[in-house]
Amino acid sequence: MRDAGAARVIPLVAAGAVAVATALILAVAADAPSGAREHRTREEARAAAALYELPGVAEADVVALLDGRARIVAPEAGGRGPGAHAYRAGALEPAAWIAVEPRGEGRRWPWAASLLALLGVLCMAAWAGARRLSPPPPRFPAAPALFCAAVFALVAVAAQQWARAELEAISATRLAGGLRAAGIAGSAGADPEAAARVAGLPWASGAALGEADRIWTMPREAGEAIAAAPRLRTVPRYTVAAGGATYHGGSIALGSGPPVRAEDPADNLHLVFLGYEETASPAVALIAAALGSALLVWLVLFLLPLAARPRALSRTLAAWGFLAPAAALLVVFTFGPLLFSLWISLHDWRLVDPAHPFAGLENYRALLSDGAWWSAVRNTAVFTLHVPLAMAVALSLALLTRESRRAVRWARLALFLPSITSVVAIAVVWKLLLNDDYGLANRALDAFGLGPVAWLSSPDIALVSLMLIGVWMVVGYQMVVFQAGLAAIPRVWYDAATVDGAGRWQRFRHVTLPGLRHTLFFVLVTSVIGSFQVFGLVYVMTEGGPLGATDVAVYHIYREAWEFLRFGNAAAMSWVLFGVVFAATWLHFRFLERRRAHA
Amino acid sequence: MPDARNAARGAVGFSRTLLLAFACLVMAAPFLWMAATSLMGQLEVFGSGRLFPESPLWSNYPEALTAQPFGRYFLNSLIFATVVVAGQVFTATTAGYAFARCDFPGRDTLFMVFLATMMVPAVIVLIPRFLMVDALGWIDSYRGLVSTELVSVWGIFLMRQYFRTLPRELEDAARVDGAGHWRIFRSVALPLAKPAVATLALFAFIDAWKNFMWPLLVTRSMEMRVVEVGIAAFHSTYEINWPYQMVAGVVAALPIALLFLFTQRYFVRGIQLEGIR
Numbered sequence: 001m002r003d004a005g006a007a008r009v010i011p012l013v014a015a016g017a018v019a020v021a022t023a024l025i026l027a028v029a030a031d032a033p034s035g036a037r038e039h040r041t042r043e044e045a046r047a048a049a050a051l052y053e054l055p056g057v058a059e060a061d062v063v064a065l066l067d068g069r070a071r072i073v074a075p076e077a078g079g080r081g082p083g084a085h086a087y088r089a090g091a092l093e094p095a096a097w098i099a100v101e102p103r104g105e106g107r108r109w110p111w112a113a114s115l116l117a118l119l120g121v122l123c124m125a126a127w128a129g130a131r132r133l134s135p136p137p138p139r140f141p142a143a144p145a146l147f148c149a150a151v152f153a154l155v156a157v158a159a160q161q162w163a164r165a166e167l168e169a170i171s172a173t174r175l176a177g178g179l180r181a182a183g184i185a186g187s188a189g190a191d192p193e194a195a196a197r198v199a200g201l202p203w204a205s206g207a208a209l210g211e212a213d214r215i216w217t218m219p220r221e222a223g224e225a226i227a228a229a230p231r232l233r234t235v236p237r238y239t240v241a242a243g244g245a246t247y248h249g250g251s252i253a254l255g256s257g258p259p260v261r262a263e264d265p266a267d268n269l270h271l272v273f274l275g276y277e278e279t280a281s282p283a284v285a286l287i288a289a290a291l292g293s294a295l296l297v298w299l300v301l302f303l304l305p306l307a308a309r310p311r312a313l314s315r316t317l318a319a320w321g322f323l324a325p326a327a328a329l330l331v332v333f334t335f336g337p338l339l340f341s342l343w344i345s346l347h348d349w350r351l352v353d354p355a356h357p358f359a360g361l362e363n364y365r366a367l368l369s370d371g372a373w374w375s376a377v378r379n380t381a382v383f384t385l386h387v388p389l390a391m392a393v394a395l396s397l398a399l400l401t402r403e404s405r406r407a408v409r410w411a412r413l414a415l416f417l418p419s420i421t422s423v424v425a426i427a428v429v430w431k432l433l434l435n436d437d438y439g440l441a442n443r444a445l446d447a448f449g450l451g452p453v454a455w456l457s458s459p460d461i462a463l464v465s466l467m468l469i470g471v472w473m474v475v476g477y478q479m480v481v482f483q484a485g486l487a488a489i490p491r492v493w494y495d496a497a498t499v500d501g502a503g504r505w506q507r508f509r510h511v512t513l514p515g516l517r518h519t520l521f522f523v524l525v526t527s528v529i530g531s532f533q534v535f536g537l538v539y540v541m542t543e544g545g546p547l548g549a550t551d552v553a554v555y556h557i558y559r560e561a562w563e564f565l566r567f568g569n570a571a572a573m574s575w576v577l578f579g580v581v582f583a584a585t586w587l588h589f590r591f592l593e594r595r596r597a598h599a
Numbered sequence: 600m601p602d603a604r605n606a607a608r609g610a611v612g613f614s615r616t617l618l619l620a621f622a623c624l625v626m627a628a629p630f631l632w633m634a635a636t637s638l639m640g641q642l643e644v645f646g647s648g649r650l651f652p653e654s655p656l657w658s659n660y661p662e663a664l665t666a667q668p669f670g671r672y673f674l675n676s677l678i679f680a681t682v683v684v685a686g687q688v689f690t691a692t693t694a695g696y697a698f699a700r701c702d703f704p705g706r707d708t709l710f711m712v713f714l715a716t717m718m719v720p721a722v723i724v725l726i727p728r729f730l731m732v733d734a735l736g737w738i739d740s741y742r743g744l745v746s747t748e749l750v751s752v753w754g755i756f757l758m759r760q761y762f763r764t765l766p767r768e769l770e771d772a773a774r775v776d777g778a779g780h781w782r783i784f785r786s787v788a789l790p791l792a793k794p795a796v797a798t799l800a801l802f803a804f805i806d807a808w809k810n811f812m813w814p815l816l817v818t819r820s821m822e823m824r825v826v827e828v829g830i831a832a833f834h835s836t837y838e839i840n841w842p843y844q845m846v847a848g849v850v851a852a853l854p855i856a857l858l859f860l861f862t863q864r865y866f867v868r869g870i871q872l873e874g875i876r
Contacts, residue, residue: 306704318780319701323709326694329750334716337727344726400619412867413860414623417630417852420805420859420866424827425851428834428844429633438645438841440632472626480870533720536811540831554722554812562816567726574723581720 045070045100052098062098073097120154345571363572373573375548376556377580379463380532383552386467387527391520393471394478399512401479402486416476423473427540430469431456459549462542466550470531478523485519486512525588532581553577630852637845644841656842663846666837671822672829679744679814679825680807686749687803688796694750695758696784700770710759717752721812729816739819748807754799757869761795762788798869801862808855826851 048062048070063070306313320327348359367373401411418426433440434455442452455465493511502510513520535554538544544551544559557577561570636644638655664670697703698710728747737743765788773783789796811827818824824832830847837843859866 315701316703319697319703319706322693322697322701322780322784324693326690326713326750326755329690330713330716330752333728333731333747333750334719334724337724337731338719340727340730341723344730397619397622400615400622411619411623412863413856414627416859416866417856418626420809421852421855422809422827422830424811424830424834425848426629428830429629429848432636432841432844433629433632440628440650472629476626477870480867484870529718529720533722535722536827539811539815540834554720557722558812561726561729567730571723571726574720574726578720578723582718585718 041100045098048098048100069101071099071101073099341571341574344567345575347568349566349568349571351565351567359568363568364576366569367572367576372548372551373556373576376544376551376553377577379549379551380534380553382463383467383470383534384528384531386470387474387524387531389467390471390474390527391478391523394475394523395482395516397475397479398482398486401483412476412480415479418473418475419477423536424540426469426473427537431541434465456542457546459547462546462549466534466537466541469537470534474527474530478527481519481523482516485516489515521588525585528584528588529581532577532584633845633848633852637842637849639842641840641842659842659846660850663837663840663843664850666843667829667833668821669826669829669847669850672824672826675744675823676808676825676827678741679810680804682741682745683748683807684800684803686745687751687754688800690750691754691758691799692789692792692796693784694755696762696788698755698759699762700788701780713752713755717756725812725816728813732817738817739823741823743817744814744823744825747813748810751799751803751806754803757799758792758795761792765791794865794868798865801858801865802869805855805858 052059052062059072306316345363346358346360348362397415432438434442436442436452436454436457439455441455445451445453454461456462489512493515494507497507497511533554534552535558538550538552538555539558542550544555553573554577557570557573560573561567632650635651637659638657639649639652639659640656643649643652694713698706732738732743732746735743737746769787769791770783773787778786809827810825811831814825814828815831818828821832830851833847834844
């Protein structure tokens, strides 16, 4: 009887647990933007304080810029207030503080969609629980399928609505910010960059815009295109292609005021801000929603059969308790980012712009004809050729140290050190060591009467130099692995080979190599994967030069993302790299399997 | 006859040792040169053509190390590596135990999914991780530095393999005594797995210490830099001053070299465990 009672309670407990967990996750997720909001308010307060330092900016300007959220606080208040962030500005007398309140909440998590999904899950759990309670089999086997479809449709529609609203919000914020910045910069003669920053347009910073005049015309080409066709200003919806990007406009804020700098022409076109018509394809939102709800439904369906068997359920729950920390971290920081990266690669995603228009496969298509990227891939492939060489050296070292244990011990430190010490330190040392004039390498060559070699300054040799360093770095590690592999080969095989009259070479060829097969493949695969990801060496030693000769894939991606701030392109590149690595690994394993089949 | 054979073996052994010594010299040469150059004057490096300093210039060390806040860099690296080790040991032992000892539907599939992530190049998750950390406002903080590095699939694999080699009898005995899952894990399985935990902790520490790209991306201020990033920055600031750079190199390499010297055993075992799957 006790068991029957447990069977009755457990579905309900499970449903409750799922509900609570989902609610908790949603609550945490919805709360996450508050951190970002606080961060942003702090930035605004700092920028407002900076603006006060500028000549000609009045208190009213700053307050207006921040929509009245800025206040001047008395010195004794010390800038403390509920939810506000404060900075002391030197220009204020007497040393008062500027307090900035956080922006409004903005849009938050799609509560409606989440609640619907949650409700769906609860209904399913209840339905399943009820089914368990009544012995006869269900009369409507199609019910779960219908339920899944309904949940999916609801979530999808809600997600699409949410994406649309989000887009409108971005466009509106952007336009409003642009108008405010144009206003303050025009009337007060303030630094336009500071004005833009205060107006909540972090992407309008000098680093992103490059030359000084582009601070004023954002972006210049777009402004010129609009100026050339004044009709556009009145048309509610249009598209402007400029500077290699397409802007979908909702409306325009166009300010033309007096020049701030003396060297600026008087008729300078000022700030141009465009809203967006579309940032993401609704299809993508649909697919994402479908995946999300399918996962949820699958989870419930997976748990339900277990609910009837309390011991199995308790075992599963215990196992998941143990798995939870690792699984949660992996989901948040590995699986989630993988999907997110795919999402980014399908968008025109620039760090300096809050809206990310959907680009489809455009980023990938652009890669096909990107010579610099393919040259980086080629360089990476060439660099990887150091792996077989390193393996040959490592294997001979392992054979060399096979007999004597003592030699291994003292040799290990010297051989192994390069593979564990700091890559940056190694790169610095080698950079100096390979210096054309004073490096150890050229001095040593000089002692033998050989001419100096332009190790790192010649485009033909630089990559080879890096490959040599690559060999130097991995040999010790590979040697230790080979030693383990050699130790695992049974001695009897050698004795048998000797009895059969095999010589040294034949023993190596027919006993050692086949015995080491697995180890060789393991080392090959891991080393190739590792060498595809070389970054530190290139970053410190050559910065991809000379003339792009050592520009490897990861370094290329790094620059694309963090120097040129084109995250969409960089994400597409990293997926191409993943494809290449995956193909290489797969080929290795296929090859390995065939060899095993023949053996 | 035995004499001749012994002599031949001796000659082979000797040439072998000689070859090995030569290899070691070649491998160690950059380090030796680094140490020697770190004690030279600037003019001595460029002018004299010497390999070793005429008289060691020890003052290079305090001068170079105070030119930038290296103490802070070391502290940051230490904090970073310690937290990462603690996190990875916790996640890897718990998850490894679940995969080795718990019985639940979908276990092997899930394990394969975990393992598959080892094939994913780190660069692919770098961009989204950066955007996430940025959105959370964690850029330039310990939270941002550490949070993504707390789980290691390799560690989970290692711990699973190790737990599987442990005899089940002890756990069964504990279960008969009425111990729960967590208690069995905590007081029976974990103490037995100490060697594997030591190996895992060592590798996690070294990997965290050597990690360059992620700290480079998420730290902005000088106060948050780890040693690797600090040295890269120091390198570009003092490009001309070779002795200073070599000092930085020595200081970066030394802790790891010492650690390796005292823990060789665990190292080699870890690598060999990895090699023979």
